Amino acid sequence: MSVVVPIKSLTLAKSRLLGCCFPSDERNRARLVLAMAADTIAAALATPGVDRVLVAAARPDEVAELRALGADVVDDGNAADLNAALCHGAALLRRADPDGVIGALQADLPALRSDDLAAAIAEADGKRAVCADHAGTGTTLLLSASGGPLEPHFGDGSAAAHVRSGALPLATPAATLRTDVDTIDDVARVRTLGVGRNTAAVLRGARHSCTSAEPVS
Ligand SMILES: Nc1nc2c(ncn2[C@@H]2O[C@H](COP(=O)(O)OP(=O)(O)OP(=O)(O)O)[C@@H](O)[C@H]2O)c(=O)[nH]1
Ligand SMILES: C=C(OP(=O)(O)O)C(=O)O
Numbered sequence: 549m550s551v552v553v554p555i556k557s558l559t560l561a562k563s564r565l566l567g568c569c570f571p572s573d574e575r576n577r578a579r580l581v582l583a584m585a586a587d588t589i590a591a592a593l594a595t596p597g598v599d600r601v602l603v604a605a606a607r608p609d610e611v612a613e614l615r616a617l618g619a620d621v622v623d624d625g626n627a628a629d630l631n632a633a634l635c636h637g638a639a640l641l642r643r644a645d646p647d648g649v650i651g652a653l654q655a656d657l658p659a660l661r662s663d664d665l666a667a668a669i670a671e672a673d674g675k676r677a678v679c680a681d682h683a684g685t686g687t688t689l690l691l692s693a694s695g696g697p698l699e700p701h702f703g704d705g706s707a708a709a710h711v712r713s714g715a716l717p718l719a720t721p722a723a724t725l726r727t728d729v730d731t732i733d734d735v736a737r738v739r740t741l742g743v744g745r746n747t748a749a750v751l752r753g754a755r756h757s758c759t760s761a762e763p764v765s
Pocket of ligand 1: 554555556557560561562563564565604605606624627628629630633654655656730
């Protein structure tokens with residue numbers, strides 16, 4: 549199977565973390581976004597059955613170093629939004645693999661473990677399926693049916709939207725697959741699960757412990 553990972557411009561990404569972890573230097577927020585993507589992608593590439601990870605990036609130049617992990621990095625087709633970026637990436641993957649499963653994986657899963665992703669793929673068993681985020685409202689992973697369309701409906705309430713459009717809700721996804729990072733509380737949550745080495749290295753440099761919801765001025 550193949551996986552598409554969307555990444556918007558690092559200067560715009562994860563705006564909800566603005567002023568939280570790195571109040572004095574916002575370049576570190578971009579470093580954190582890239583590090584979380586690197587850990588997510590490294591776990592995906594190490595997952596049995598995952599043959600290819602394609603990064604659909606708004607700014608491929610900003611994330612070129614992800615190629616060193618083994619990911620393909622392409623532009624997102626000048627996509628207007630996340631779903632358009634995913635459709636662009638999924639179309640490229642489908643062309644290369646007409647019959648396989650295509651997954652859309654969020655780039656902000658720094659605690660992801662290969663065994664947990666493999667278990668989710670096994671549970672879906674070639675059916676279109678969705679993994680809800682830890683809050684139960686968003687989506688961290690959407691799998692197409694074998695040879696089928698991805699039909700992404702990311703955005704507010706996407707877990708329910710994916711189920712409404714026929715995706716099987718995965719019954720037993722692991723916390724490492726469900727815990728995406730949007731807010732400072734999520735950073736604390738994901739730390740308790742254990743993040744990958746890239747994210748850990750960036751967070752070690754944070755002035756703030758990233759365990760409080762309070763922004764530091
Ligand atoms: N290529 C591409 N990726 C996108 C786009 N919009 C969102 N993404 C990516 O999709 C993933 C999920 O988005 P969100 O979790 O909402 O992250 P975000 O938009 O960076 O976060 P906020 O700014 O806090 O809303 C992240 O990896 C984003 O970088 C887009 O228009 N194009
Ligand atoms: C766009 C989504 O991501 P997030 O909730 O992380 O912004 C989603 O879950 O559909």
